[in-house]
Amino acid sequence: xxxxxxxxxxGMLPLLFLVSAAAFALVRLMPGDAATxxxxxxxxxxxxxxxxxxxxxxxxxxxxxxxxxIWLKQAxxxxxxxxxxxxxxxxxxxxxxFYYTAVLTGSAVVWIIVFSLPLGIMAGRRPGSFMxxxxxxxxxxxxxxxxxxxxxxxxxxxxxxxxxLPVQGAGTLKNILLPSITLACSYLAMYTKMLRGGIxxxxxxxxxxxxxxxxxxxxTILWRHxxxxxxxxxxxxxxxxxxxxLSGAVIVENVFAWPGMGRVIVRAVAGRDYPVIQGYILVIxxxxxxxxxxxxxxxxxxxQRIFTEEET
Amino acid sequence: MIHxxxxxxxxxxxxxxxxxxxCAALFAPWIAPNDPNEIHYTARFAKIxxxxxxxxxxxxxxxxxxxxxxxxxxxxxxxxxxxxxxxSGTILGMISGYLGGRFDRIFMGVCDAVRAFPGxxxxxxxxxxxxxxxLSLCLGMMATRWVWYTKVARNLTRAERKKEAVLASVMAGxxxxxxxSHLIFPAIRMPILAIATLQFGTALTALxxxxxxxxxxxxxxxxxxxxxxxxxxxxxxNPSMLFWPGLCILMVVIAANILGxxxxxxxxxxxK
Numbered sequence: 001x002x003x004x005x006x007x008x009x010x011g012m013l014p015l016l017f018l019v020s021a022a023a024f025a026l027v028r029l030m031p032g033d034a035a036t037x038x039x040x041x042x043x044x045x046x047x048x049x050x051x052x053x054x055x056x057x058x059x060x061x062x063x064x065x066x067x068x069x070i071w072l073k074q075a076x077x078x079x080x081x082x083x084x085x086x087x088x089x090x091x092x093x094x095x096x097x098f099y100y101t102a103v104l105t106g107s108a109v110v111w112i113i114v115f116s117l118p119l120g121i122m123a124g125r126r127p128g129s130f131m132x133x134x135x136x137x138x139x140x141x142x143x144x145x146x147x148x149x150x151x152x153x154x155x156x157x158x159x160x161x162x163x164x165l166p167v168q169g170a171g172t173l174k175n176i177l178l179p180s181i182t183l184a185c186s187y188l189a190m191y192t193k194m195l196r197g198g199i200x201x202x203x204x205x206x207x208x209x210x211x212x213x214x215x216x217x218x219x220t221i222l223w224r225h226x227x228x229x230x231x232x233x234x235x236x237x238x239x240x241x242x243x244x245x246l247s248g249a250v251i252v253e254n255v256f257a258w259p260g261m262g263r264v265i266v267r268a269v270a271g272r273d274y275p276v277i278q279g280y281i282l283v284i285x286x287x288x289x290x291x292x293x294x295x296x297x298x299x300x301x302x303x304q305r306i307f308t309e310e311e312t
Numbered sequence: 313m314i315h316x317x318x319x320x321x322x323x324x325x326x327x328x329x330x331x332x333x334x335c336a337a338l339f340a341p342w343i344a345p346n347d348p349n350e351i352h353y354t355a356r357f358a359k360i361x362x363x364x365x366x367x368x369x370x371x372x373x374x375x376x377x378x379x380x381x382x383x384x385x386x387x388x389x390x391x392x393x394x395x396x397x398x399x400s401g402t403i404l405g406m407i408s409g410y411l412g413g414r415f416d417r418i419f420m421g422v423c424d425a426v427r428a429f430p431g432x433x434x435x436x437x438x439x440x441x442x443x444x445x446x447l448s449l450c451l452g453m454m455a456t457r458w459v460w461y462t463k464v465a466r467n468l469t470r471a472e473r474k475k476e477a478v479l480a481s482v483m484a485g486x487x488x489x490x491x492x493s494h495l496i497f498p499a500i501r502m503p504i505l506a507i508a509t510l511q512f513g514t515a516l517t518a519l520x521x522x523x524x525x526x527x528x529x530x531x532x533x534x535x536x537x538x539x540x541x542x543x544x545x546x547x548x549x550n551p552s553m554l555f556w557p558g559l560c561i562l563m564v565v566i567a568a569n570i571l572g573x574x575x576x577x578x579x580x581x582x583x584k
Contacts, residue, residue: 015425029441144565146517149558247432251521
């Protein structure tokens, strides 16, 4: 177990290095040089003296490796510099958005659990039944529908036609209903399908046959024996999905004007606000990596089999 | 094995469906009733009519014509991404699985690293460096998508590698390229095809999503995601502007998903 964790942790290091290098390279490789871009963004006149000063201020006259070192040190202390557009610290902008994005993602996870668990069980219990076919059709629809389009359809129907829910904004419980369902939709479909597959697969196992022979009730076998096994891959992917949901939230946030990180990044890309883009990349990547690690640890604790299967 | 796909009713239906969309994209200049970017000020928000079969948008541009021309951009880019990443990913995976040993271990580590990366971050890096546009979007998406094929191709290749036919040709002195293309690829192409089909759907949705956010095609180009973005301001008065492009995306993606799922099932049946 300890060995496994060590290996996982060590495996994260090159990943973190790659992300930081990519984020750093972003500013180095962007069209035009960084000093000019900085002056442009600050709306300052571009003169020889000003360029020189900015190059000195930003440390652009030093070798690239040294620049990377300095930049990394600052980034590690969460200092991503000032936003070109708002002139405020990047980390403040991101953290404000991060809270809302986390709330949105969290609520979506609640929907996923609340819906895909019963749907997956209903479909998997009797494969081929009408219920199974119906849920299967729904999962195809759910996983195929583009989230932004679904969002607009929901707004059109619930907010504009029925006037039940607010069109956009954040704050109350009513506000979060539509965005979180929109975000959850495709994942919900995916997990329903995955759970159904797991239940069907495990139902054919010899241990199920044996449990039947022992005279256990079907219900007991399903809940006590099949479901824990079928849930295993679901849990692993749920961790991975959390990360991709954080970035998938970008679209949903823009549909519903939800004040999360997604709004910040879209504005930053449009305005070529490089410090914000850099900061966003680092924060998302870090969260993603930490989540992955957490899931790995969780799964390792739940399922000792990983260690024996690891070497195949 | 391809004939098994063509014999299957569900697959045939989806293929015909996708073919119709492909033809619509290919023959857009001949089918489209109007110029997709021509502005008819008198026809703003025109209702469905003979001149504008699906109505007109806020600038009086024909929605159907824009959809047809948009199909070229959306479907073409999604297909390009899928083909490029599936070919490169499969070749890399097969080589890695064939060679095995240390190279394989290190390369799989790299793949795991790429897989653990949120695709959005890479897309942002590309968009940041190259500027917004369909090309940088496609490159950014390809940069992470090849890895899904690599893993599968590698594992399947490792299983094939142990078969007698492969061992025999290794001993007979065949070159790696020959073994991979003649013995291993035919055995693993079905699962790869299934992934590629499914990935085509996700590529289309993701592409439209990024364009919707303004990372992709620039206006006035009629990319489907862009059209939805255009229509969002008029959702309360003219929802049809964003309804049609979304429906197109949905239909293509559903067809691709069902087809990919079915191919996967067939390839599993064949395996057994």
